[in-house]
Amino acid sequence: MLDLHNLRLAENGVPHLDSITASFAPGTLTTILGRTGAGKTSLLRAIAGLAIPDAGEIRLDxxxxxxxxxxxxxxxxxxQQFINYPHLPVLDNVAFPLVRRGEKWPAARDAARAMLDKVGLAAMVDRRPSQLSGGQQQRVAIARALVKKAPVLLLDEPFVNLDYKLREGLREELVEMLRTETGTTVLYASTEPREALQLGDRIMLMAEGRLLDAGDPRAIFERPATLEAAQVVNAPPINIVPLEIDTVARMGPFGTQELGALGRDLAPGRYRLGLRAGDIAPGGPHRARVILTEVSGSETVTHLDLAGLPLVMHEKSVVAHAPGSEIGISARLDRGFVFAANGALISQGASHG
Structure with a gap:
């Protein structure tokens, strides 16, 4: 068991790790999700001994x-970087960590050859890293890490510098390989919610060096504990709509709306409604101006302005909404998340799978 207790690290007064406490069981893959600067790399570097915490404990068994x-x-x-030894052939790049810890070159090369076969580089053992593509160089780095059979494997956004299709393929291959490494504790840092939710047995959400939430990926996605957690775990970004309850529910430019069960137990006051991008759809009574349209594969993300309220709409099709044009939209407000003034989740709609 890898245990972290009250881990703290700051540089020039800026907290990189703020009282992080967590445990990681053998044989599990935990994804650490957060935006750039959240503290993911600092956490992995602290575990690896490349950054010295100001306080706290790191223990393995x-x-x-x-x-x-x-x-x-x-x-x-x-x-993230393809850190390989440029003067060594691929085979010796992978064998070197074993030799460094005392194994003889013949045995180390045998183990390296077997691992290179697993990552699809059996035919390239004699090449130098400069003769490989970016994806192949990262395979070499992965093979060198896996061949050590270490009880703890740290992956810091290992595919972020690769193109989308290559990243998808390598990620799937890596997960398949890790399934055979029973007993290895794997920590995988990512800035991509979809990747983090799909890969991990567990997920940790981080922001500004703080641990926001941890647990089952689906459970956290379906019920984020705070507004900040909801902002980290959702991509496209979750929409934030002002909500005021008195005798009715008023939602900024959406006007007076019926919330049904979502607002039944809310006391009069001011709240914020989190609404997923997929719960906003084209066609409806509310007129919004198109700011930007992003097409990714077979999906479209459109950034909108609704009377000064920024919104993001997600459609599972390729749609050309011209920037500057006006479109009608509707919103499934009953599917939202209601957050208190302090950011805590206090109510949510149904069907958030």
Missing amino acids: GADWRRLPPWKRPIAMVT
């Missing part, structure tokens, strides 16, 4: 890592 140098920690790490 009870052993204290606070004074253990990086080279003595039983971890393997893959980063």
Whole structure:
């Protein structure tokens, strides 16, 4: 078991890790989701011994890592960059970590050859890294990490520098390989909610060095504990609509609306309604101006302005909404999440799968 307790790290007064406490069981893959600057890399570097926490504990099976140098920690790490040894052929790139810990070159090369076969590079063992594509270089880095058979594997956005299709394929291959590495504790940092939700057995949400929530990915997606957690776990971004309850429910430019069960137990006051982009649809009584349209594969994300309220609409088809044009929209307000003034979730609609 990998245990973190009250881990704190700051640079120039800026907190990178703010009292992080978490446990990671052997054989599990935990995705760490957060935007750039959330503290994901700082957390992985602290575990690897590449950053020294100001306070807190890191333990593996009870052993204290606070004074253990990086080279003595039983971890393997893959980063965003293709960090390979340019002067060594692919085979020796992968074999080198085994030789460094005392294995003979013949045995290390045998293990490296077997791992390169697993990552689809068996025919390229004699090439130099400069003779490989970006995707192939990252496969070499992954093979070098996996061949160590370390009990802890840290993956810091390993495919972020690759194109979309290649990233998708390598990610699926990596997950398949990790399933055979039983007993390995895997931490995978990502800025992409869809990737994090699909990959992990567990998910951790981070923002500004803080741990926002942790647990089952589907449960956290369906019921984010706070508005901040909802903003991190949703892509496209969740829409925030002002909500005021007195004798009726008023929702900014949406006007007076019926919330049904969603607002039944709400006391009079001011709230914020979180509404997923997929719950806004074209066609309806509300006139919104198109700011920007983004097409990704077979889906369209449209940024809108509804009387000064920014909105994002997600359609599962390719649609050309011209920037500057006006379109009618409707919103499934009954499917929203109601957050209190302090950001805590206090009510939610149905069907958030």
